[in-house]
Amino acid sequence: MSTRLVTFTLHGHLYGVDVDAVQEVLRTQPRTRIPLAPKTLGGLINLRGQVLSAVDMREQLELPARSDEQEPMVVVIRVAGEPVAMLVDSIGSVVDVEDDQFELPPDTLSGASRELLLGAYKLHDQLLLALDVERAVAA
Amino acid sequence: MEEMDEIVQEFLVESYENLDQLDRDLVALEQEPGSRELLGSIFRTIHTIKGTSGFLAFNNLESVTHVGENLLARLRDGKMSMTPTTTDVLLAMVDTVRELLAAIEERGTEEGVEVAAPVAAITAVLEGREPAATPVADLLPEAAAPAPAEPGVAEVAETEPEAVVEAPVAEAPAAPAAAASAPAAPAAPEEEHTTRRNAAESSIRVDVDLLDTLMRQVGELVLSRNQIVRQAAETDDLELARAAQRLNLIVTEVQEGVMKTRMQPIDHIWAKMPRVVRDLGSSLGKKVNLEMIGRETELDRSLLESVKDPLTHLVRNGVDHGLESTEDRVAAGKPAQGTLTLRAYHEGGQVVVEVTDDGAGIDPERIAAKAVQKGLRTAEQISLMSQADVLQLIFSPGFSTAAQVTNVSGRGVGMDVVRTNIEAIGGTIEVESVVGRGTTCRLRIPLTLAIVPALTVECAGDRYAIPQVSLLELVALDADRAATAMEEVNGAPVYRLRGSLLPLVRLAEVLGVESERSDGHVLIAVLQAENKRFGLVIDRVLNTEEIVVKPLDARLKAIGTYSGATILGDGRVALILDVQALARRAMAAEALERTAADEVAGEAAKGVGEQLRMLVAGIGSGRRVAIPLSSVTRLENIPSDKVELVGSREMVQYRGQILPLVRLDRHLGAMSERHTDDLVVVVYSAGDRSVAIVVDEIIDIVDETSDVHSDIDDPGLLGSTLIRDRIVEVLDVRSAILAADPRFYTDPAPVLDVDGTITTSFQEAL
Numbered sequence: 080m081s082t083r084l085v086t087f088t089l090h091g092h093l094y095g096v097d098v099d100a101v102q103e104v105l106r107t108q109p110r111t112r113i114p115l116a117p118k119t120l121g122g123l124i125n126l127r128g129q130v131l132s133a134v135d136m137r138e139q140l141e142l143p144a145r146s147d148e149q150e151p152m153v154v155v156i157r158v159a160g161e162p163v164a165m166l167v168d169s170i171g172s173v174v175d176v177e178d179d180q181f182e183l184p185p186d187t188l189s190g191a192s193r194e195l196l197l198g199a200y201k202l203h204d205q206l207l208l209a210l211d212v213e214r215a216v217a218a
Numbered sequence: 219m220e221e222m223d224e225i226v227q228e229f230l231v232e233s234y235e236n237l238d239q240l241d242r243d244l245v246a247l248e249q250e251p252g253s254r255e256l257l258g259s260i261f262r263t264i265h266t267i268k269g270t271s272g273f274l275a276f277n278n279l280e281s282v283t284h285v286g287e288n289l290l291a292r293l294r295d296g297k298m299s300m301t302p303t304t305t306d307v308l309l310a311m312v313d314t315v316r317e318l319l320a321a322i323e324e325r326g327t328e329e330g331v332e333v334a335a336p337v338a339a340i341t342a343v344l345e346g347r348e349p350a351a352t353p354v355a356d357l358l359p360e361a362a363a364p365a366p367a368e369p370g371v372a373e374v375a376e377t378e379p380e381a382v383v384e385a386p387v388a389e390a391p392a393a394p395a396a397a398a399s400a401p402a403a404p405a406a407p408e409e410e411h412t413t414r415r416n417a418a419e420s421s422i423r424v425d426v427d428l429l430d431t432l433m434r435q436v437g438e439l440v441l442s443r444n445q446i447v448r449q450a451a452e453t454d455d456l457e458l459a460r461a462a463q464r465l466n467l468i469v470t471e472v473q474e475g476v477m478k479t480r481m482q483p484i485d486h487i488w489a490k491m492p493r494v495v496r497d498l499g500s501s502l503g504k505k506v507n508l509e510m511i512g513r514e515t516e517l518d519r520s521l522l523e524s525v526k527d528p529l530t531h532l533v534r535n536g537v538d539h540g541l542e543s544t545e546d547r548v549a550a551g552k553p554a555q556g557t558l559t560l561r562a563y564h565e566g567g568q569v570v571v572e573v574t575d576d577g578a579g580i581d582p583e584r585i586a587a588k589a590v591q592k593g594l595r596t597a598e599q600i601s602l603m604s605q606a607d608v609l610q611l612i613f614s615p616g617f618s619t620a621a622q623v624t625n626v627s628g629r630g631v632g633m634d635v636v637r638t639n640i641e642a643i644g645g646t647i648e649v650e651s652v653v654g655r656g657t658t659c660r661l662r663i664p665l666t667l668a669i670v671p672a673l674t675v676e677c678a679g680d681r682y683a684i685p686q687v688s689l690l691e692l693v694a695l696d697a698d699r700a701a702t703a704m705e706e707v708n709g710a711p712v713y714r715l716r717g718s719l720l721p722l723v724r725l726a727e728v729l730g731v732e733s734e735r736s737d738g739h740v741l742i743a744v745l746q747a748e749n750k751r752f753g754l755v756i757d758r759v760l761n762t763e764e765i766v767v768k769p770l771d772a773r774l775k776a777i778g779t780y781s782g783a784t785i786l787g788d789g790r791v792a793l794i795l796d797v798q799a800l801a802r803r804a805m806a807a808e809a810l811e812r813t814a815a816d817e818v819a820g821e822a823a824k825g826v827g828e829q830l831r832m833l834v835a836g837i838g839s840g841r842r843v844a845i846p847l848s849s850v851t852r853l854e855n856i857p858s859d860k861v862e863l864v865g866s867r868e869m870v871q872y873r874g875q876i877l878p879l880v881r882l883d884r885h886l887g888a889m890s891e892r893h894t895d896d897l898v899v900v901v902y903s904a905g906d907r908s909v910a911i912v913v914d915e916i917i918d919i920v921d922e923t924s925d926v927h928s929d930i931d932d933p934g935l936l937g938s939t940l941i942r943d944r945i946v947e948v949l950d951v952r953s954a955i956l957a958a959d960p961r962f963y964t965d966p967a968p969v970l971d972v973d974g975t976i977t978t979s980f981q982e983a984l
Contacts, residue, residue, distance in 0.1 A: 111791040112680060114729035115777050123783055123791040128438040130768040130783045130791050161771070 080178045086171030090142040093207050100156045100212040107150040121166045133164040134216045141191045163216045176200040229270050236263045251300035261290040278333045279318045285340040286311040307339045436476045437766035443469040444787040481516035484562045487526045498537045505555040515562035517569045524643045528636040532573040532659050540575035574658040580651040582608040597851040597903035609649050613637040672765045676758040678731035681792045688797040690744040697738030724755040747801035832920050835913035839888040842946045852901040877910040880958035886934050909958040
């Protein structure tokens with residue numbers, strides 16, 4: 080069995096989400112910040128007239144914050160029929176991975192990322208961390 | 219009669235649609251004869267038509283559908299199975315029904331349509347006989363021949379030769395019409411059709427989801443329009459400007475048009491009011507005449523739903539509490555029958571709905587007393603309020619004017635719930651009342667929720683939208699004025715807006731962001747929410763525009779500060795501020811107001827020469843004293859003999875409270891020149907305590923004072939000032955109050971014992 084993932088990077092790591100969940104990928108979008116909102120909410124985005132919440136995946140995975148000059152890219156995914164934007168560092172590509180490359184997250188992995196990760200695919204040159212889409216953008 | 223026509227029209231439209239469905243279902247049923255689902259659907263359709271036709275007294279229609287229903291019921295329950303014959307008679311029945319409907323539509327009567335034949339045909343099938351024996355079949359002799367005498371139903375299905383059944387299928391629809399051809403009947407419809415669209419053609423049913431989608435898309439269109447109009451205004455391109463202008467007009471029309479598709483007359487919810495009023499009236503023994511004006515006034519269907527319950531509550535309230543009993547009415551010289559009027563009209567882009575009774579009206583005094591008693595407002599807050607404002611207190615949570623709880627409108631669902639519901643849809647509610655004449659509750663409801671006029675403002679570089687419905691006015695203060703006009707009460711900022719204190723909320727603080735305004739200018743949006751006024755301090759006012767409200771996802775709603783989001787002309791998202799929530803969140807409003815009021819009293823007592831209203835009173839020996847009016851609850855005349863002595867102090871009982879007295883003449887060393895047997899007192903209250911300050915006479919109330927000169931060292935005075943060219947001493951209210959009640963500022967109120975004697979902490983104090 081092979082799975083098709085859309086990949087993107089965060090803090091130098093390669094992440095992937097199921098291609099079926101991805102609606103589209105966008106360049107940097109103007110965002111409206113939301114005072115009082117949790118830090119994981121990176122703002123609101125106007126997607127052709129629809130207002131999307133943008134989840135900052137660095138915050139969500141408890142990675143160091145992006146530097147100011149580094150503008151995030153946007154991956155729009157659909158969760159329960161509703162589009163949600165994920166803010167990521169850069170967009171990778173679409174890759175096919177085989178089930179035999181898959182391993183569950185190591186037991187030593189703790190914290191937020193363990194909750195959000197399905198596991199890792201061992202690519203020949205690096206690891207591709209598969210995200211649980213629904214949890215990744217949950218509050 | 220007109221109403222009846224409307225009902226018949228609706229019935230026709232509905233029935234035509236149902237019949238089309240029925241045709242499809244019946245044909246489908248032939249493919250899968252056992253389908254319970256299809257049979258059930260067909261049965262319900264026929265049942266509906268039967269029910270309505272019985273109600274509208276279309277007896278022929280009823281008799282046809284009645285036998286059809288019987289047959290369908292047996293099929294549905296599996297007591298009979300579908301055969302081509304049953305399909306035929308059912309289709310024939312549908313055709314007959316269609317003809318009857320056509321006759322009703324064109325001539326208003328079902329006369330002239332032959333129903334005996336199809337009824338007999340269905341009855342025959344029901345009884346297990348062959349339709350061939352019926353008059354329908356008689357018209358087609360060749361079909362009648364091979365009919366077996368008495369076969370079982372199941373057998374029929376198997377033995378019936380196809381050809382024989384085909385004949386009635388083809389002919390049956392035509393047969394009743396032919397049989398029915400009363401001379402003029404068939405000709406008339408032909409002519410009518412050309413001039414008048416029939417009921418089914420002139421209106422269509424549209425899925426509400428589709429309308430919602432359209433509305434959303436129009437929203438997008440409005441946004442794009444705003445964007446283009448803005449950009450066109452910035453260029454010199456005349457062509458573009460003209461095109462933008464046209465676009466502007468067209469979009470506005472489209473927007474109105476689409477909004478209209480969602481509009482329904484308010485009569486939809488009014489229709490049940492006569493019954494509500496009648497039932498309630500008779501259970502209360504009141505005669506009530508219900509008048510409804512403006513039933514055709516339309517509003518958005520989603521709003522209509524939301525208005526239903528509050529409106530019903532107001533109507534019940536009007537009958538229950540608004541209108542007096544018949545005896546009271548007669549005694550008051552009014553007609554025995556009370557009148558409740560519902561009135562709806564459009565005004566300034568809103569729908570106004572009024573519920574008016576010609577009852578006893580609401581006494582603001584009673585409301586005020588009740589509000590104080592319930593601790594909703596302090597007496598001095600009330601004293602500062604206009605009568606109209608006092609009336610609005612009935613919408614405060616925890617307020618219910620019903621002297622006794624009735625099972626009608628006193629079930630804990632108060633007017634505050636009505637207000638909450640109305641405000642939830644961006645509406646407002648107010649009450650007007652004339653004692654003895656009646657009460658009017660007025661709802662103002664936006665035409666639609668999807669597109670609302672709003673004010674866009676800026677705070678810390680971000681833009682926010684504030685719905686216009688909450689906005690009262692804008693106040694701009696330059697740096698100099700801001701420095702003096704904004705004051706602090708216990709660290710809470712307030713602004714004096716035309717003499718009354720306006721609590722201020724700094725948006726930047728609420729949102730936890732850094733304001734970008736550093737030049738000292740202050741912009742205040744005066745907002746109203748839940749009957750409270752407050753000023754929202756913002757960085758900049760940008761624009762007023764129509765915004766399209768986009769819902770927020772749950773986690774943003776949970777923040778409680780935003781009611782939605784919108785997209786502005788430049789395509790950026792802006793958050794819509796939830797004014798109600800801001801009011802609740804940012805100020806423990808009541809507390810703030812109260813401290814503000816107290817503080818002002820204190821400040822005035824300290825002699826800050828502001829524009830305060832002063833009460834000027836004579837205290838004898840030709841001396842005049844000014845008392846800040848903000849601390850005065852009431853002016854009263856009290857009989858001298860009501861004064862009781864407790865220890866060496868004088869007290870009076872007043873409205874169930876004990877008022878310590880201070881005689882200003884003695885307090886300030888003057889000689890009273892008043893020699894009547896009543897006392898003029900100035901009642902001063904704070905919290906739940908009051909004192910009475912006795913003066914000789916009330917001379918005047920003045921709006922302004924010049925600076926207070928604190929050149930007098932007399933105890934009990936703050937200084938002197940000039941009022942109308944006379945020197946007036948300014949009373950140190952605090953010291954006067956402490957002279958009457960040393961614990962005024964520290965202790966809770968004394969209470970009256972059940973026997974009415976004063977046994978309080980005062981005695982301990984002595």
